[in-house]
Amino acid sequence: MQDHIEAWKGEFGNDYHGRNYGDSRLPLWEKVLPLLPEGRLDILEVGAGLGANLEAIRKLRKEAVLFALEPNVSACSRIMEPVTAVKGIAQKIKASDERFDFVFTYGVLIHLPDPIPAMQEMYRVTRKYLMCAEYFSPHRQQVDYREGVPLFKDDFGSLWMDEFNLRLVDYGFCWKRTTGLDNITWWLLEKH
Numbered sequence: 386m387q388d389h390i391e392a393w394k395g396e397f398g399n400d401y402h403g404r405n406y407g408d409s410r411l412p413l414w415e416k417v418l419p420l421l422p423e424g425r426l427d428i429l430e431v432g433a434g435l436g437a438n439l440e441a442i443r444k445l446r447k448e449a450v451l452f453a454l455e456p457n458v459s460a461c462s463r464i465m466e467p468v469t470a471v472k473g474i475a476q477k478i479k480a481s482d483e484r485f486d487f488v489f490t491y492g493v494l495i496h497l498p499d500p501i502p503a504m505q506e507m508y509r510v511t512r513k514y515l516m517c518a519e520y521f522s523p524h525r526q527q528v529d530y531r532e533g534v535p536l537f538k539d540d541f542g543s544l545w546m547d548e549f550n551l552r553l554v555d556y557g558f559c560w561k562r563t564t565g566l567d568n569i570t571w572w573l574l575e576k577h
Contacts, residue, residue, distance in 0.1 A: 432493030475503035
């Protein structure tokens with residue numbers, strides 16, 4: 386797993402962020418944010434890349450306090466204020482228990498051979514809400530990706546609910562034809 390993480394910290398990660406920054410994430414967040422409470426929320430994106438999701442959230446929820454966790458130094462340094470960017474990995478989030486109101490990933494769990502350690506950390510640092518937006522498969526499926534780095538599709542919603550004490554708030558699908566985003570499924574979950 387360490388070699389896998391190292392790939393994302395270097396040129397492989399730099400190339401990925403260069404290819405994937407331009408997507409507007411507004412179609413996703415226009416559906417998800419109304420499901421969360423109004424007012425100030427401390428929000429952490431795990432694997433934030435260059436911060437495209439956080440930019441969309443900031444447009445829709447100006448009162449949110451935004452944090453980004455990103456292993457790639459170059460990407461982390463390019464995340465714009467008022468987002469607080471921290472270099473780090475999903476499996477070891479340097480934050481206190483229940484530090485954030487809402488913690489999420491977008492296309493991150495699919496890149497982890499074993500997503501459970503990252504999910505445990507996300508669960509630990511959220512006070513209330515979790516979300517992931519990832520490629521779906523009814524069973525774990527490894528897909529060839531780039532340069533020997535694998536991608537794993539899964540039923541991440543079921544994985545979250547089977548492993549943790551969570552309630553499903555809602556879920557949905559972003560169809561590339563109508564949203565411009567990849568064909569991803571998202572799940573919004575709440576701690577009991």
